[in-house]
Each structure stands twice: as structure tokens, then as C-alpha cells.
Amino acid sequence: MKQEERTVHFDVTLQIEAYRFVGIMQKFPNHFHEYYVIGFIESGQRRLSCKNKEYEIGTGDLIFFNPYDNHACESINHETLDYRCLNIKPEVMRKVTKEITGQDYLPSFVSPVSYRSEHANLLHNLHQMVMDEISDLEKEETFYFLIQQLIEEYAVAKEDTQIVTKHEIEKVCRFLETHYAEDIGLEDLATVANMNKYSLLRSFTRYLGITPYRYLQTVRINEAKDRLEQGMKPLDVAMETGFIDQSHFSHFFKEFIGLTPGQYRDIFIHKSTSSS
Incomplete structure (x- = not known):
């Protein structure tokens, strides 16, 4: 079994957090975040529940959580998890989205999972640059190109999909x-x-x-x-x-x-x- 590692870096330039969990067996209970989470599975399998729907996720899959999306996950067959993610506050996402699209709105990712996504490699590269505390032009370019591609392929304007609660x-x-x-x-x-x-x-x-x-x-x-x-x-x-x-x-x-x-x-x- 891999030794468990938990690493977090905050990037001052991009104003985002980068998490990396290696060898994790922990079960995470049903909860939500006030920020966006964009992550991917490097290895391992997990059973994910998001907004009362069930998914099985594994190596190469991208994960999207909008702010306040409730979610929980647990290991499948006692496999350890290698996972990386970026946490992006709504105000940062709104600013970047406006710069990319010219429109002032918060994107909403339609599905929490993209299986075997072709964008996983770009996300991996950006995540590693944040972890290595790289502070050059390439990191910022990669961040903007990644968000542009994810918005275009996986998101809609939040106002279009927001459910009005009681x-x-x-x-x-x-x-x-x-x-x-x-x-x-x-x-x-x-x-x-x-x-x-x-x-x-x-x-x-x-x-x-x-x-x-x-x-x-x-x-x-x-x-x-x-x-x-x-x-x-x-x-x-x-x-x-x-x-x-x-x-x-x-x-x-x-x-x-x-x-x-x-x-x-x-x-x-x-x-x-x-x-x-």
C-alpha cells in the first residue's frame, strides 16, 4: 500500500488552491464547498454521489463541483486514491470567465464527471506548475486556456440552470x-x-x-x-x-x-x- 500523502499549495498569482492526495482510503461524507472544484483521478476508483446521482469514477476522469453542489465519495474495492484538484473561488471564476467570454456570469458545470477527458493532461500540467510554485507566463497561459476549454465544453451560464428553491x-x-x-x-x-x-x-x-x-x-x-x-x-x-x-x-x-x-x-x- 502506498504511503498516504496530502499536499496543498495556494497560488498567489492565480488566487487558487491546488490539492494533491496520494494513497488515500478516506471516505468523504456528504458535504459541499463554497468554491468550484476541478479535479482528476490519477489512479484508483471511487464511488461518487453528487446531487443525489451515483457515479463510478477512475483513472483519467475529470471531476467538477460547482459551489454548493453536495457530494460524497468512497473507495471501491479498497483501492487507494491518487487525486489532484484545483479550488477556485466564485469571484475568481467570475473574473476569469468575463475575461474569456466577455460576459459577466458564473459558469455552471452540467455534469460532475467527464470520463477519460482529453483535458486531463492540461489540468495535470497546470496543477504541477502550482505545486512546483512556478511563477512564469506559461502557468498563467495554461490556466486561461484550461478554463476556456472547460467552459466551452462542459458548462453553461449558471442563470440558465439554477433551480429556485422554496x-x-x-x-x-x-x-x-x-x-x-x-x-x-x-x-x-x-x-x-x-x-x-x-x-x-x-x-x-x-x-x-x-x-x-x-x-x-x-x-x-x-x-x-x-x-x-x-x-x-x-x-x-x-x-x-x-x-x-x-x-x-x-x-x-x-x-x-x-x-x-x-x-x-x-x-x-x-x-x-x-x-x-
Whole structure:
């Protein structure tokens, strides 16, 4: 069995994150991100669930997650996973999309999987340049050419495919995003939505493909990432984002992100030190 490796780099020029997971067996629970994820499988097989649809993915496949696409994955036949991905914040994607197309919109990738994609090699090259901390013209050119090709082949304007959820569920989401640091109960959410508890659970999960608790935990993790990027101590972050204690926080952070809070924080401390 390969030794497990987890590596992350933040590219200051492109303003994107590059992840590489090697020899991973970890099962990732149903969750979402506030940013785009564009990844590919170097080796291994996984069973992927995205927006309540099932996929089997393997070597050479491209993966696309739009912001807030709920997804989960697990190993098939206990195979280890070699995986690379780029994380792109919506504001960065919007800027690049406007520069490429001349139109101001967020692209929406129609399917989460492109099997044996011909674009995997270009993504691999860009990812390696970020990992090697290359800071030349070729990296920026590759980034723009890659996004152009992916948008043209796999995406549509988000406004064309956006599903309008029920007003009550949107109110619950806004409540969770505002009060994530508090002790929130199902009764609180039912009151916000003006539903009984079961109706809320059923409706929320139906529209978003994720339970209110998972949504809350994901919001907390995303808030924690922002604080860790600023160099805050994991214990302080745990207290500010609604986790019971640091152990509870560390467990969920690694489950969702694949790194410990300390490992994630060190990435940005290293970047800050290198740029000073």
C-alpha cells in the first residue's frame, strides 16, 4: 500500500488552491464547498454521489463541483486514491470567465464527471506548475486556456440552470449562515421555516440533497478555513465557529477537507513567510 500523502499549495498569482492526495482510503461524507472544484483521478476508483446521482469514477476522469453542489465519495474495492484538484473561488471564476467570454456570469458545470477527458493532461500540467510554485507566463497561459476549454465544453451560464428553491428553505440557509457559531436546534430551524420538524427535514434534504446539520457543519468548516488562512490558532477557531471543542473541530475538519486544521493553517503561514 502506498504511503498516504496530502499536499496543498495556494497560488498567489492565480488566487487558487491546488490539492494533491496520494494513497488515500478516506471516505468523504456528504458535504459541499463554497468554491468550484476541478479535479482528476490519477489512479484508483471511487464511488461518487453528487446531487443525489451515483457515479463510478477512475483513472483519467475529470471531476467538477460547482459551489454548493453536495457530494460524497468512497473507495471501491479498497483501492487507494491518487487525486489532484484545483479550488477556485466564485469571484475568481467570475473574473476569469468575463475575461474569456466577455460576459459577466458564473459558469455552471452540467455534469460532475467527464470520463477519460482529453483535458486531463492540461489540468495535470497546470496543477504541477502550482505545486512546483512556478511563477512564469506559461502557468498563467495554461490556466486561461484550461478554463476556456472547460467552459466551452462542459458548462453553461449558471442563470440558465439554477433551480429556485422554496423561500422557506432559503430562509433556513441564511439563518444557518448567520448563526453558525450558536447552539442551533431543529426547533429553531422549524420556527424560521414555519414548518414542523419533519416537514423541514424532508423539504430541506429534498431541495439541497444535504441535511440541515450537514449544511451547518459545512458552513462552520468554511468559516474555519477563512480564519485559519489568517493564521488563527485552531483552538480559537473552534471556539469562534461553533464547535464543542478542538477535538470535535479537528475531527470534522479532517473529515471534510482531508487535512488537520494545523496542516491547513501552516500552508498560509508558509506563504506569508515566503512573500515577506
